[in-house]
Amino acid sequence: MKFIITGAAGFIGSTLVDRLLSLGNTVVGIDNFSTGQRRFLEGALSSPNFNLFQIDLLDLDALKNVFAGGEAVFHLAANADVRFGTDHPRRDLEQNTIATYNVLEAMRANGIKRIAFSSTGSVYGEAPVVPTPENGPFPIQTSLYGASKAACEGLISAYCEGFGFQSWIFRFVSILGERYTHGHVFDFYQKLKADPTCLPVLGNGKQRKSYLYVQDCIDAILLAIDRATEKVNIFNLGVDGYCEVNDSIGWICDELGVKPRLDYAGGDRGWIGDNPFIFLDTQKIQALGWKPRFTINEGVIKTVQYLRENEWVFKAR
Numbered sequence: 001m002k003f004i005i006t007g008a009a010g011f012i013g014s015t016l017v018d019r020l021l022s023l024g025n026t027v028v029g030i031d032n033f034s035t036g037q038r039r040f041l042e043g044a045l046s047s048p049n050f051n052l053f054q055i056d057l058l059d060l061d062a063l064k065n066v067f068a069g070g071e072a073v074f075h076l077a078a079n080a081d082v083r084f085g086t087d088h089p090r091r092d093l094e095q096n097t098i099a100t101y102n103v104l105e106a107m108r109a110n111g112i113k114r115i116a117f118s119s120t121g122s123v124y125g126e127a128p129v130v131p132t133p134e135n136g137p138f139p140i141q142t143s144l145y146g147a148s149k150a151a152c153e154g155l156i157s158a159y160c161e162g163f164g165f166q167s168w169i170f171r172f173v174s175i176l177g178e179r180y181t182h183g184h185v186f187d188f189y190q191k192l193k194a195d196p197t198c199l200p201v202l203g204n205g206k207q208r209k210s211y212l213y214v215q216d217c218i219d220a221i222l223l224a225i226d227r228a229t230e231k232v233n234i235f236n237l238g239v240d241g242y243c244e245v246n247d248s249i250g251w252i253c254d255e256l257g258v259k260p261r262l263d264y265a266g267g268d269r270g271w272i273g274d275n276p277f278i279f280l281d282t283q284k285i286q287a288l289g290w291k292p293r294f295t296i297n298e299g300v301i302k303t304v305q306y307l308r309e310n311e312w313v314f315k316a317r
């Protein structure tokens, strides 16, 4: 098949590009390289089945041109950083919601009707039900990132109803693994490189979080688009459990062989909009036959190992 992937040079997008190419598909990658890395696509670029376009999703005319001939879209491009939303309130609206509207319009202009979308567990805000199922109470938003992704989900569902589209919406927990370039392991690694004797920690370290290894995430996405047949298919993606930030710090420090003093900022959360307890109910995706192969602990260690072998990513980001 000919797939279009937005955010093709990103952490998850480039991993998906490689997987789809390895399965014999043709892939059109789109990225503006705001956070994406050309080096992630070195392998893909040597394939005759891969075409890369440096385009900003806010440029609807350019998007309409490169979508020509596509059969389905994986829309992963976004401002993927939840933490700094209040520093620039327009960014999530533009990079997530307006960009998604443009993707939907470019699809409509080209008669493409299938879209897989990377949403987030952040759309649940501080969910009253944990583990949180896909059909829990309508959530109250606590971050501009979550709000913008919830709006994307709304637009996508409405295009399914209004224009006969079919969608697969994935609400991920935080993703770990090779090509990881943002998130708590990245931050802690960077801080420990600068000073292995002291580690500043946002909040009190007792925040409970769930993580998923990137290849497990890709497995789930591909299984779902193959097997789930509703008009709008919504899946939580995560492991069956969670850890404390303190647990993760312990694994990272063990792997790096350091024993820093932990300097807590205090409070029960790291930043405005940080959810102190994220744990998603993943029975729906598991019922399709998917199970993650790696635990949170293994995902954290694989991520540290990747960062150690690829310290160039700290300069690139």
Ligand SMILES: NC(=O)c1ccc[n+]([C@@H]2O[C@H](COP(=O)([O-])OP(=O)(O)OC[C@H]3O[C@@H](n4cnc5c(N)ncnc54)[C@H](O)[C@@H]3O)[C@@H](O)[C@H]2O)c1
Residues within 6 Å of the ligand: 006, 007, 008, 009, 010, 011, 012, 013, 030, 031, 032, 033, 034, 035, 036, 037, 055, 056, 057, 058, 075, 076, 077, 078, 079, 080, 081, 095, 099, 118, 119, 120, 121, 171, 172, 173, 174, 175, 176, 181, 183
């Ligand atoms: N990494 C996670 O833990 C996580 C968790 C939940 C959801 N997600 C979602 O998964 C998707 C991928 O995340 P990621 O971690 O790979 O992030 P990433 O920053 O590595 O990838 C995003 C990619 O999109 C590109 N991009 C951003 N804005 C663009 C624009 N206007 N036009 C064209 N390209 C643009 C970036 O250059 C980058 O290559 C995002 O939608 C993110 O919100 C990620």
